[in-house]
Amino acid sequence: MNDIAYQIAGIVKLNEVILKFMEYKQRLLIRADDLGYSEGTNYGIAKTVNQGIVRSVGLMTNMSAAEHGLNLFDLEAICLGLHTNICAGRPLCDPVLIPSLVDAGGMFKSSQEYHQSNIDFVVINEAVLEIEAQLQRFIVMVGRLPDYIEGHAVKSCNFFQALKLVAVKFQLKYIPLSLSEKPILVGEKKIYVHMNSMRIDYNPWKTLEMIVEHPHFDGCESMICHPGYLDEDILKYSSLTFPRPLEVSMLCDPKICKFIEAHRVELITYNDI
Numbered sequence: 634m635n636d637i638a639y640q641i642a643g644i645v646k647l648n649e650v651i652l653k654f655m656e657y658k659q660r661l662l663i664r665a666d667d668l669g670y671s672e673g674t675n676y677g678i679a680k681t682v683n684q685g686i687v688r689s690v691g692l693m694t695n696m697s698a699a700e701h702g703l704n705l706f707d708l709e710a711i712c713l714g715l716h717t718n719i720c721a722g723r724p725l726c727d728p729v730l731i732p733s734l735v736d737a738g739g740m741f742k743s744s745q746e747y748h749q750s751n752i753d754f755v756v757i758n759e760a761v762l763e764i765e766a767q768l769q770r771f772i773v774m775v776g777r778l779p780d781y782i783e784g785h786a787v788k789s790c791n792f793f794q795a796l797k798l799v800a801v802k803f804q805l806k807y808i809p810l811s812l813s814e815k816p817i818l819v820g821e822k823k824i825y826v827h828m829n830s831m832r833i834d835y836n837p838w839k840t841l842e843m844i845v846e847h848p849h850f851d852g853c854e855s856m857i858c859h860p861g862y863l864d865e866d867i868l869k870y871s872s873l874t875f876p877r878p879l880e881v882s883m884l885c886d887p888k889i890c891k892f893i894e895a896h897r898v899e900l901i902t903y904n905d906i
Contacts (some may be wrong), residue, residue: 660853664689669699673864679705684886691716694770712902714781720744725766731759747787760795781903783808823852830876833876837883
């Protein structure tokens with residue numbers, strides 16, 4: 634092959650790469666956690682579903698406001714998961730059966746106790762009991778299995794091992810905990826998880842812009858949000874407060890659809906993975 638032929642072949646190859654890039658659509662999954670935590674949280678999440686871009690929502694079935702939250706939007710329009718919780722409120726199991734998870738009053742140990750402990754005090758078999766109880770409550774409340782299962786607020790390897798065991802037993806889509814910038818695997822799909830809401834300088838718009846403008850081409854992006862309005866329960870029991878209404882505002886901002894369209898972003902749910 635002569636030099637001209639090589640040059641032509643190179644141009645053809647370059648054009649193929651350019652066309653492939655032009656056809657590429659970034660996939661972005663936005664998840665709203667903590668449905669059921671409080672009525673203020675529920676109203677914020679409902680707004681991001683009904684007037685915003687949220688299509689994946691995690692339900693905390695042990696919390697007293699869970700039923701209230703389920704009545705605020707069309708459940709068929711979203712991907713609804715079990716946001717399994719062992720650090721807020723009261724367990725669904727008899728506390729006597731799960732001593733490693735509860736305090737002297739029978740309430741869940743707080744997330745602060747998990748963060749301050751030098752050991753993983755969660756007993757896997759006890760965690761399995763509570764996870765299955767929350768799963769059964771989900772089925773009763775919603776009428777079906779959750780679209781996915783994951784865990785709330787604690788970095789306990791034993792807890793997530795128990796979650797995985799329950800997911801396998803009931804053939805649920807398991808979403809592992811992200812502990813670094815490396816992607817998690819859901820099935821065989823890579824998901825790059827972003828959750829910056831605990832940072833002091835957190836700005837949800839800047840986080841979204843960073844995600845969209847610096848995509849990973851070997852997987853999809855996921856932004857974990859906790860939208861909600863502040864009420865007594867959130868202010869009293871949650872360490873995450875002021876970022877919640879900021880996320881409601883961002884996720885419902887009319888400009889967000891134009892931003893997503895301009896950057897060729899495809900919004901997906903766990904049902905698409």
